[in-house]
Amino acid sequence: MFLFGAGKSVKQKLIFDIGSSRVNCVLASFGSGEKIDVKRLFRSENVIMPEVNLRGLWRKIYALIENVMWEYEKSGRKADEAMVVFSSPWYFSDSRLVSKKFDPPIVIDKKFIAEIMLAQENSFKKDTSSYFGFLQEDLALTRSLIMSAKLNGYPVREPRQNILGKRAVEFFVSIYISAIFSEAAAGIKKLLENHGVKSTEFRSSPRVLFDIFLREGYKDLFVVDIGGEITDLILIKGGQMLKMASFGRGINYVARRVGSALRLDLNEVSELISNYMENKLDDKFKRSLEVVLKEAVKEWQNLFKEALEKRVLPDLAPEKIMLTGHGKISAFHEALSDPSFKRYTAHGRSFSIIEQTSDKMKGFFKNYDQILDKPYLDLIGFYLIYAANYAAK
Numbered sequence: 001m002f003l004f005g006a007g008k009s010v011k012q013k014l015i016f017d018i019g020s021s022r023v024n025c026v027l028a029s030f031g032s033g034e035k036i037d038v039k040r041l042f043r044s045e046n047v048i049m050p051e052v053n054l055r056g057l058w059r060k061i062y063a064l065i066e067n068v069m070w071e072y073e074k075s076g077r078k079a080d081e082a083m084v085v086f087s088s089p090w091y092f093s094d095s096r097l098v099s100k101k102f103d104p105p106i107v108i109d110k111k112f113i114a115e116i117m118l119a120q121e122n123s124f125k126k127d128t129s130s131y132f133g134f135l136q137e138d139l140a141l142t143r144s145l146i147m148s149a150k151l152n153g154y155p156v157r158e159p160r161q162n163i164l165g166k167r168a169v170e171f172f173v174s175i176y177i178s179a180i181f182s183e184a185a186a187g188i189k190k191l192l193e194n195h196g197v198k199s200t201e202f203r204s205s206p207r208v209l210f211d212i213f214l215r216e217g218y219k220d221l222f223v224v225d226i227g228g229e230i231t232d233l234i235l236i237k238g239g240q241m242l243k244m245a246s247f248g249r250g251i252n253y254v255a256r257r258v259g260s261a262l263r264l265d266l267n268e269v270s271e272l273i274s275n276y277m278e279n280k281l282d283d284k285f286k287r288s289l290e291v292v293l294k295e296a297v298k299e300w301q302n303l304f305k306e307a308l309e310k311r312v313l314p315d316l317a318p319e320k321i322m323l324t325g326h327g328k329i330s331a332f333h334e335a336l337s338d339p340s341f342k343r344y345t346a347h348g349r350s351f352s353i354i355e356q357t358s359d360k361m362k363g364f365f366k367n368y369d370q371i372l373d374k375p376y377l378d379l380i381g382f383y384l385i386y387a388a389n390y391a392a393k
Contacts (some may be wrong), residue, residue, distance in 0.1 A: 003163055003298065008333075009028065009126045010029055010031040011029070011030045011031070011080070011081060012028075012029055012033070012039070012077075012079040012080065012081075013025065013027070013028055013029075013030060013079055013080075013081045013082065013083065013123075013140045013387060014026070014027055014072070014079045014081070014082040014083070014188055014192070014197060015028060015083050015085070015380065015383050015384055015387055016065075016068075016078055016082065016084040016085060016231070017085055017379050017380045017383055018061065018065070018084060018085065018086050018087065018090060019087040019228050019325075020057065020061075020087065020089060020090075020161060020227050020228040020229035020230050020250065020252075020275070021046050021047045021048060021227070021228025021229060021250075021251075021252050022043075022044055022045070022046045022047065022064070022228060022253070022379060023040075023042070023043075023044040023061060023064040023065050023068050024041070024042075024380045025042040025068045025072070026038050026039075026040065026041050026042070026380055026393065027039045027072070027075075027077050027079055027250070027386075028043070028384055029124070030387065030388045031094060033179055033190045034098070034366075035363075035364060035365055035366045036262075036364055036365045036366065036384050036388050037365075037366045037367065038365060038366070038384070038386070040072075040077055041377075042068045042071050042072055042075075043066075043068075043249070044064035044067060044068055044256075045064070046228070046274075047060045047061070047064065047228070048252045048256065048266040048269070048270055049220075049227070049268075052342075054131075054231070054295045056090060056209060057229070058184065062184075062187065062188075065188060066191065067281060069191060069192070072195060073195055074362050076220060076234075078196060078282075079196075079197055079346050080196075080197065080198050081098050081123040081197065081198065081199045081200070081201075082138050082192050082197045082199070082200045082201070082381045083200075083201050083202075083203060083383070083387050084188055084200060084201070084202050085202075085203045085204070085205055085208055085379075085383050086180055086202065086203070086205065087128035087205040087225065087230070087232065087325075088205075088230035088231075088232050088246045088377075089179050089229070089230050089246070090180055090181070090184065090229060091142075091178050091179065091180050091204040091205075092128050092132070092139070092178065092180075093176065093177065093178035093179075093204055093206060093207075093244060094124055094127075094128070094176075094177055094178075095147070095174060095175070095176055095241055095242065095243070095244075096120045096123070096124065096174070096175045096176075096177060097170045097172070097173075097174055097175075098116055098120065098171075098172070098173050098175065098335075099170075099171070099293075100171045100172075101169065101170050101171070101308075102168060102169055102170075102289050103169070103364075105167045105168055105169045106162055106167070106168060107165065107166070107167055107168075107169075108151070108164055108165065108166050108168055109134075109164060109165070109173070109299055110164060113146075113163070113164070116173070116175075116344070117175065120144070120175050120386070121141055121144060121176060121177055122132050124141075125139050125141070125179065128179065128197075136183060137182060137368065138182050138183070139179040139180070139181070139182060139384070140179060140180055140181070140182040140184075140185040140186075140202070140203045141177070141178070141179045142178045142179060142180065142201075142203055142207065143207075144177045145160075145175065145176040145201070145207055145210075145211070146160055146163070146173050146174070146175055147171045147174045147175065147176050147210070147240050147241055148173070148174045148238075148239055148240045149171075149172065149174070149241070150170070150172040150173075151166050151168045151170065151171060151172075152168060152388070153170055154167055154229075165229055174240050174241075174376060175207075176207060176210070176241050176286050178203075178206070178207055179203040186233075187204055188200070193343045194377055203386075205225065205232065205379070206223075206232065206234045206241060206244055207385055208382065208386045209223055209225070209324070209382060210234065210241045211235060211324065211386060212238060212382055212386055213236065214236065215371050215389075218236065218320070218322070219236070219237075219238060219321055220236060220237050220238065220318040220320065221236045221318055221320050221321075222234070222235055222236070222318050222319075222320065222322070222351070223235075223236065223321075223322045223324065223378070224304075224319045224321050224322070224323050224324070224327060224336065225322070225324045225325045225327075226250055226251060226323070226325040226326045227250045227251070227326070228250050228251055228252045228326075229248065229249075229250050229253070230247070230248060230249075230250050231246065231247055231250050231300070231303075231304070231370055232246050232306055232341065233245040233246065233247075233304075233311070234361060235312060235315065235318075236318070237289045237315070237318060242315060243311065243312055243315060245307045245310075245311035245312065246307075247303045247304070247306070249299065249303050250299045250300075250325075250326065251273065251325075251326040251329075252297070253295060253300065254273075254296040254297060254300065254331075255269045255270060255273060255328075255374075256269075257271070257292070257295070258273070258289070258292050258293065258296070259297060261292045261296075263320045264290065266350075266371050272289065273329075273355070273357070275368050276329070277326070277328055277329060290304060290330065290331065293329060293331040294328075294334065296331075296333050297329075297331040297334075298335075300335065301334070301335035302335070302339065307343070308341070308344045309344075312344065312372075313344070315347040316345055316346050317343060317344050317346065318345070318346060319345040319347060319349050319350070319351055319352050320351075320352050320354055321336060321345065321352065321353045322354055323336075323353055323354075324361060324378055324379055324382070325378075325379060329371050332373050335351055336348075336351050336353060337350060337351060337353065337374075338387065364384075364388070365381075
């Protein structure tokens with residue numbers, strides 16, 4: 001069960017979900033012991049480009065953010081804080097392992113942890129900038145996370161709270177580090193400041209989802225987040241974010257295939273798929289669309305398999321899959337349930353798909369049905385829960 005923070009004041013905060021084809025934003029009120037009160041949803045149009053060009057796509061996404069803030073300004077609402085969560089392809093991330101031995105033993109203090117984190121963050125920036133061919137100054141780090149720790153060979157529960165003050169001969173931590181483009185962070189921060197937002201924090205989607213699912217008791221989970229242009233895979237094993245992978249196919253690839261098959265423009269396809277996900281199509285047309293969807297998802301399935309083989313193996317995946325984003329389309333369920341994927345799971349069984357049901361999420365909100373009523377808004381729901389519980393920790 002999620003527990004709300006102990007702050008006494010009620011905060012008004014903007015929460016952004018920035019993906020590869022859409023920007024969702026909510027203004028919500030957070031108070032101690034209170035359910036999340038979503039005051040307003042600001043939802044952009046869905047961008048489906050004929051071909052994917054990251055620079056061109058970012059210009060489109062930034063324009064969507066500007067439009068969202070224009071709608072926010074017109075609403076007359078006010079927020080002092082914002083949390084901006086980036087999905088692929090707008091972040092870079094890695095897991096780092098640090099192991100040390102001491103003779104004589106040392107006491108783990110804040111200075112020691114800060115030095116460890118700084119060294120790993122600097123190494124991450126150097127490696128990432130070198131690999132992708134840009135300057136280290138082009139990267140803006142988000143808040144790093146100690147995912148797990150062992151002292152003297154014994155696991156430390158809740159390491160962020162419990163590792164300090166302990167004596168150690170052997171020290172081991174697993175750290176999650178992520179960064180976004182400095183230009184993107186600076187542009188968004190300035191835009192929000194121009195609209196009266198005084199404080200902005202940035203997160204990557206894997207960091208947020210890992211925190212939420214781990215605290216929900218999912219120590220072994222395979223998260224498959226199907227975005228617009230990108231699908232993210234997050235492998236959680238033994239309470240650690242063990243591996244992450246992405247591949248360049250999402251719902252927009254499927255949309256382009258549907259548009260070609262049914263001779264519809266991309267705006268019509270976007271509306272069609274949205275109506276399909278909300279079960280608003282008549283049975284005959286629904287069946288016709290499902291035939292096309294199933295065929296379009298085949299290539300997505302092949303790339304999912306390739307990601308397992310190249311980015312996950314030799315580690316085996318948990319059989320439980322949490323589908324987020326546009327994963328409610330039945331064709332994705334069928335693709336992931338393919339028996340041939342048994343050889344990639346830890347116990348040799350087919351993937352079992354679980355979903356964070358809207359009924360369960362409703363318990364955290366005062367007005368879920370009135371605001372977060374679309375299937376693709378589950379991510380913003382997760383981000384709101386994270387902001388209410390963990391963001392400051």
